[in-house]
Structures are given as C-alpha cells and as structure tokens.
Amino acid sequence: xxxxxxxxxxxxxxxxxxNIETIRYYEKIGLTPGPDRTQGGHRSYGPDxxxxxxxxxxxxxxxxxxxxxxxxxxxxxQDRRTCAEVEVIAATxxxxxxxxxxxxxxxxxxxxxxxxxxxxxxxxxxxxxxxxNTRKSL
Amino acid sequence: xxxxxxxxxxxxxxxxxxNIETIRYYEKIGLTPGPDRTQGGHRSYGPDxxxxxxxxxxxxxxxxxxxxxxxxxxxxxQDRRTCAEVEVIAATxxxxxxxxxxxxxxxxxxxxxxxxxxxxxxxxxxxxxxxxNTRKSL
DNA sequence: TTGCTCCTCACGTCACGTGAGGTGGC
DNA sequence: TTGCTCCTCACGTCACGTGAGGTGGC
Numbered sequence: 001x002x003x004x005x006x007x008x009x010x011x012x013x014x015x016x017x018x019n020i021e022t023i024r025y026y027e028k029i030g031l032t033p034g035p036d037r038t039q040g041g042h043r044s045y046g047p048d049x050x051x052x053x054x055x056x057x058x059x060x061x062x063x064x065x066x067x068x069x070x071x072x073x074x075x076x077x078q079d080r081r082t083c084a085e086v087e088v089i090a091a092t093x094x095x096x097x098x099x100x101x102x103x104x105x106x107x108x109x110x111x112x113x114x115x116x117x118x119x120x121x122x123x124x125x126x127x128x129x130x131x132x133n134t135r136k137s138l
Numbered sequence: 139x140x141x142x143x144x145x146x147x148x149x150x151x152x153x154x155x156x157n158i159e160t161i162r163y164y165e166k167i168g169l170t171p172g173p174d175r176t177q178g179g180h181r182s183y184g185p186d187x188x189x190x191x192x193x194x195x196x197x198x199x200x201x202x203x204x205x206x207x208x209x210x211x212x213x214x215x216q217d218r219r220t221c222a223e224v225e226v227i228a229a230t231x232x233x234x235x236x237x238x239x240x241x242x243x244x245x246x247x248x249x250x251x252x253x254x255x256x257x258x259x260x261x262x263x264x265x266x267x268x269x270x271n272t273r274k275s276l
Numbered sequence: 277t278t279g280c281t282c283c284t285c286a287c288g289t290c291a292c293g294t295g296a297g298g299t300g301g302c
Numbered sequence: 303t304t305g306c307t308c309c310t311c312a313c314g315t316c317a318c319g320t321g322a323g324g325t326g327g328c
Contacts, residue, residue, distance in 0.1 A: 083264035
C-alpha cells in the first residue's frame with residue numbers, strides 16, 4: 001500500500017532549486033496548491049506540484065513578481081488564445097527590466113568615474129565623497 | 139527672539155527630495171541626527187541637517203545601502219586619508235551594480251526573444267509559457 | 277478661526293530567511 | 303535507537319509608505 005508515494009519537500013527543494021521555506025511560503029499564500037500529507041503530516045508532492053514549482057522558480061529567475069506569476073500560471077493552463085495576455089504581462093515586465101538596466105548603467109558610470117579618480121590618488125578631496133556632496137541631479 | 143529659525147520638515151523634504159516619512163525614519167534609526175524642536179514639538183532643521191539629508195539622498199540614488207551610507211557619512215567627516223576606505227566601499231558597490239546589470243541583461247535577452255516570438259504570432263504554443271516550462275538553467 | 281502642516285504610533289509592503297521547540301520515518 | 307528530515311509558528315530583513323487620530327503655527 002505504499003507504492004507511488006509522493007516526493008518529500010526536501011527532495012522537491014533539491015530538484016526545483018526552490019528553498020524549503022520558500023515552498024511552504026508559496027503554499028501559504030496560495031501561489032501553489034498544498035500537496036497530500038503522509039499520516040505523520042509530512043508533505044508529499046506529485047509530479048504536477050514539482051512542475052509548478054519549477055515554473056515559479058524560472059519565472060522568479062526572470063524577475064517576475066509573485067502576482068504576475070500567479071496570472072501566468074493561470075493563463076498557462078488555458079488554450080493558446082491566452083498568449084496575448086501572457087505577452088502583455090511579459091512585455092510590461094520587459095519594459096521594467098529595461099528601465100532598471102538603464103538606471104543601473106547610469107549609476108555604474110558615475111561610480112566608475114569617481115572610483116577611477118580615487119585610484120589615481122591625486123585628488124585633493126576623496127572623489128566619491130565629492131560626488132555625494134555635489135548638488136546636482138542623480 | 140525668532141530670527142535664525144530652523145527649517146520645518148516639509149520644506150526640508152522639498153529641498154532635499156527626501157520624503158517626510160523617510161526623513162523621520164532616518165532619524166529614528168540613527169542615520170541622521172535629530173534636529174532641534176520648536177516649543178510645540180515640531181522639528182526645526184539647520185543647514186547641516188539639510189546637507190546630510192542631501193548626502194543620504196544622493197548616496198541612495200547611487201544605490202548604496204543604509205549601512206554603507208552610515209559608514210560613508212562617518213568617513214566624509216574625517217581627513218582625506220580615509221579616501222582609501224571610501225574607495226573600498228564604493229568599489230565593492232560598483233562590483234555589485236555591475237553584477238546586477240549583468241543579471242538583468244541576461245533576463246532582458248530571454249524576455250525579448252520570447253516576447254518577440256509572441257509578436258510573430260506563428261508559434262504553436264505561447265513562447266513565453268514555453269520558456270517558463272523549459273527545464274534549463276536560468 | 278481656517279486649514280495646512282506637523283506630531284506619534286502601529287501596521288503594511290515584498291519575498292522571503294531564520295530560529296525555537298517539537299516530531300516523523302527509514 | 304540514532305539522527306536526519308520534517309512540522310508549525312513567530313519574528314526578522316530591507317527601506318521605507320500608509321493610515322489613524324490628534325495638534326502646532328502663520
């Protein structure tokens with residue numbers, strides 16, 4: 001009576017790359033369904049659960065927020081007519097990612113320049129402190 | 139007896155670009171010193187306070203964490219021999235910024251490619267969902 | 277006097293991670 | 303039986319933002 005047992009959470013974590021506590025957190029907030037339990041109360045996962053967690057993990061790796069992921073998971077279970085909605089979510093996220101890149105590239109340039117002047121060592125005042133004391137926008 | 143009054147928090151917020159609640163938060167965690175108070179208990183800022191808040195704001199705009207900023211502010215008040223320590227903090231942060239940029243650029247490429255295939259409309263399955271269901275690293 | 281600004285709490289946000297104290301299962 | 307894994311619950315993290323309920327100051 002014990003064949004086809006599910007996978008325990010630790011193994012799921014190792015297979016999906018999602019931390020054990022994070023798996024429980026996703027279940028708690030309703031992002032992923034709660035699995036069956038053993039008689040002792042331990043979680044017992046089936047292949048579907050593992051696929052879902054892997055999906056969430058990849059979506060997180062792509063920077064999607066949990067609300068977006070919730071929507072993406074729902075859409076992924078419907079027919080391909082929903083691709084338009086998926087595209088909206090992904091395209092919006094893409095814009096956000098590009099915005100973050102642009103911001104960081106700007107910071108990088110300012111930091112690189114200031115740190116570079118530190119390295120030359122011939123600045124009268126610390127160039128980094130100077131930048132932080134300079135009254136100009138970003 | 140009322141000349142040389144300090145600046146109220148609202149004006150400080152407007153001048154420095156730091157939100158009122160954020161100014162109070164910085165004071166609460168000891169990042170910035172608490173200013174004098176009026177008889178009614180209102181905060182009254184002097185030029186030094188305003189300079190400090192502007193410093194914090196620029197450092198935050200460059201992506202420094204509050205602990206780094208605490209250290210940078212302390213160092214900025216010492217002689218220029220501390221530039222080496224400032225440089226370490228800034229250079230470490232620069233490495234982190236570059237790491238984030240690299241991560242985001244990778245995400246951007248994956249998202250752009252998938253969303254691009256959505257736009258052509260001739261994919262059998264939604265390309266974004268496909269990416270999320272594909273078992274490969276990041 | 278109006279009403280705009282300021283005050284102090286406390287709780288919410290985002291996506292988890294950490295620890296305490298206790299138990300299942302090979 | 304050992305000890306590794308799992309359990310729940312509560313609190314911590316980061317850097318704030320929001321709201322409640324009340325008051326100062328021109």
